[in-house]
Amino acid sequence: MAEVLKGNVVANKIKEKMTEDIEQLGKLGKIPTLGIVRLGQNPGDISYEKSIIKNCDKLGIETKVFEKDENINTEELIELIEELNHDNNISGILVFRPLPKHIDEEIITNTISPLKDVDCMHPLNLEKIFEGDLSGFAPCTPKAAMEVLKYYDIPLEGKNVVVVNRSMVVGKPLAMMLLEENATVTICHSRTQNLNEITNNADVVVVALGRAKFFDESYFNEKSVIIDVGVSLDEDGKLSGDVDYDKLLPLVDKITPVPGGVGSVTTSILLSQVVLACKNM
Structure with missing residues (x-):
């Protein structure tokens, strides 16, 4: 019988380290905050969003959801992401994918600040991995x-x-x-x-x-x-x-x-x- 490699024990170990880091950040007056960008009412996206918020709440990470109509155009989405890039209260940005077909996904991935790109969409963050630098996202x-x-x-x-x-x-x-x-x-x-x-x-x-x-x-x-x-x-x-x-x-x-x-x-x-x-x- 095979050994079953369960993920929950791995996740718990990561969460333990996170809890320590969040406590240290709190002493510096910093609160990790995730900005979630969701277009439309896709049930899968909403379910994933609820799961993320639930996990964030348990750990002491704040979340802000930016829900937009799925008919939003590329320029309007760029404007929203630029606002989040410059918002010092937002630590990381998560854009739910796949984006609607009329949105230019390549432009969006290049718009997210590499410093807030927690889902590793930006080419610069991917490039680091291909160079052997695993210290970032x-x-x-x-x-x-x-x-x-x-x-x-x-x-x-x-x-x-x-x-x-x-x-x-x-x-x-x-x-x-x-x-x-x-x-x-x-x-x-x-x-x-x-x-x-x-x-x-x-x-x-x-x-x-x-x-x-x-x-x-x-x-x-x-x-x-x-x-x-x-x-x-x-x-x-x-x-x-x-x-x-x-x-x-x-x-x-x-x-x-x-x-x-x-x-x-x-x-x-x-x-x-x-x-x-x-x-x-």
Whole structure:
């Protein structure tokens, strides 16, 4: 039976460190504050927003929600973000994505101040990661995956790690973080040929395709460590990861559950970056 790599214990450790930092900031008269920009009434965005606010309240991080009509134009959104950039009471800015199609997302990502870019949208913050500088903000999902690996003392140096995702949100920055730990990294994607052969030869496999239960036992062996980043609904309408968790649990060495795995760490990473932004102000 595989060891289950639960995310809540990892998140709690991050929150403990945050609580100490927030107390120290309080002594300096500083309160970490997250500005949330939401366009429209997307139920997924609203649910995520409520979750963030709930977590912030528990930790002593303040939140301010800036809800705008989804028909807002690019210029109006730029104006709002510039206001937040110059507001000394706002430590970090989170813009819910994807943005409506009529909004120029590239301009928006370049408008957010790199010093308040807690979701790591700005090219300058991504560039730092590709240069090996992990001291600043990072995309929350890959950083959460790394925190899970570190918490459970999973060795990475010299190990073969396969990342099944090539996006700038997950796969590419995660590959850079793994290289900093001296892992040997292979990036795969939905069009990779003989994918099951590649994953079978890996020590660690990180999957983020967004296809429920896509990966079965043919992709892994009894020594596989699986970090499942994918989140989607299965045929029964239940939340599922990319791997067939129930089928693989008795067959592999270590595995993260969905829900309760990497996703439960992601919000803690985001909030820790709000605290970092406040410390740097």
